[in-house]
Amino acid sequence: MKSVNIKDIAKAAGVGVSTVSRVLNNQPDVKDSTKERVLKVIEELNYVPNNSARNLKRNKTNHIGIFIIGEYSNFFSKVVEAIEEKISNEKHALVLHFHKEHIKTVEVAVEFALEKRLAGLIILGGSLLPEDEGYIKQLDIPVVFGSTVIHEACDRDLYSSVTIDNFKSSYEGVVKLISSGHKSIGLISSEDGKDNVAERRQLAYEQALKDHALISSNELIAMGDYSMQSGYDAMKELLKTDLTAVFAISDLMAIGAVKAVFDAGKSVPDDISVVGFDGLEISKFMHPSLSTVEQPYDEMGSNIASIVLSEFKDKDVKSHIVLETTFYKGQTIKERGGQ
Amino acid sequence: MKSVNIKDIAKAAGVGVSTVSRVLNNQPDVKDSTKERVLKVIEELNYVPNNSARNLKRNKTNHIGIFIIGEYSNFFSKVVEAIEEKISNEKHALVLHFHKEHIKTVEVAVEFALEKRLAGLIILGGSLLPEDEGYIKQLDIPVVFGSTVIHEACDRDLYSSVTIDNFKSSYEGVVKLISSGHKSIGLISSEDGKDNVAERRQLAYEQALKDHALISSNELIAMGDYSMQSGYDAMKELLKTDLTAVFAISDLMAIGAVKAVFDAGKSVPDDISVVGFDGLEISKFMHPSLSTVEQPYDEMGSNIASIVLSEFKDKDVKSHIVLETTFYKGQTIKERGGQ
DNA sequence: CTGAAAGCGCTTACAG
């Protein structure tokens, strides 16, 4: 099962190996007729260049790493799928790595990239602070953050990003509850990490309450870890208060919260209204269907993939895309007129 | 940013490169004192061997490919996560590939393995027929099927597998409905592929009905594609019949079915009882929680990972593990006593 | 526009 190599092609085409290499890499300066002849032989002999050899010379692989921070949620798996869809036509392999904790994320991601000698690094989730930038500078490959909270003081020339405006989107979600007449609105958030999506979403919640002259209180805020069970537990706590609505910063926690309401013998939305965040497909198939802030995961994945591929061509052009979210009006909000 | 290589280590340790290589690969026949010295230098210089060079010599990579057939369901993403958890300690990278269609699956998977020069191949889902075995024979690396339906006539010495008994598990699920007093039980299945899980689960449904002297009819069977929407649509059709219960061969379709019942102004389980298959975490957080045949995805993932790793050591020992499912008693089954 | 040759960083017989 000896596979054919570049020398075989060179011999069969009657040229030198350098010429074959040039054709392979689409370099100019090859006579058209020569190029055609080589291409034909490659085709005939069903030749696939050996990546290990290429990589050895280039001192890097052609692998694109996806580094996933925190819970591997449905949201991330959809983004990963969208990335794969866009990239699999090309010659790149996707290498996955999960990182459960919310500490040292960038540091470990960079280690991962160096160790695997990646050609590109995609980091999903987490946050980026100025102090992390030193690690990124060690890399001279495209680095794209997806769904990451990027601190304002960061230098945007070092990497690309595809994000949403967590503050604005969450604010909108909370306002939906307020404008439906709710006065006592709880929050299910998360404490993981620093400067993360949870913080932004929580700030938006507090601001929305303030802007509408509603009282916020620590009693109305409970913490989870993005899982359904944690949303369930958080809601159980919140049910001890007089709240009539709750905003959960993830759909999974919102789903857990809904369950907790029913298990307590109450009803969604009759007793408690709920708004989630993510827009997972499952949310629409819940009964009642979940009202939620919908993130465009397909768009996020395909944008990330495009950016990586385009940076392979022009490494100095960085992109920072902020995608729009849309509010999905499900059945978990009840209007509370008058009072 | 020149990284240190094996020569640097050899020089610093005062040995030849072959000795360093032997230490690196944990080969015997190295004096303990020499080994220690080399290890110390490796540590000090923070040396990481260049995989591309290794792979070039060995003519294969150390990547393990995961080839996912059909919809990238929550179930598969959980299995992938469990695999990663077990393998990431080792020196292997996981390379993902999605294959949406249910045709030529094994052929394409083998191409994928050859092209990427994988060290191991994991195939999730789909089916394996004797006619596919020719492709597998092209590979001399561990091949492990997970959640795949393997035809009886296949030669089990060619690969390993981790599966469940789809027939038995489904039979049990259907019997739960029958023993709760249901006489008119629908099925939501799928037509994808041949000799696949859908077929096994459907056969079990038919057998269970037959064994309990219940009439099966084509009217009571609707087809989906494992998605929630398809379960929804299928249920809409089935609601035209007089059924009081339905068995869906996947949780996602079951969830869609439940939604369709409510949208039709009926109730689960008061009007229609539902049993699903998979045991996704989300199913337990539905309201009502879904009764379902639960597959052990963590166990499946960790078994798959163990098998791959053990075959790296002893390539001729193949394993065929059949995991047990458990019936999860949710709230979607209503007892219909007497009638 | 093209080819001969060096070299990327390993592994592995081979010789001792």
Place this chain on the structure above:
DNA sequence: CTGAAAGCGCTTACAG
């Protein structure tokens, strides 16, 4: 138990 040397299959100056 150890080292010098060949060679894996490419890419890339270099020389023409």
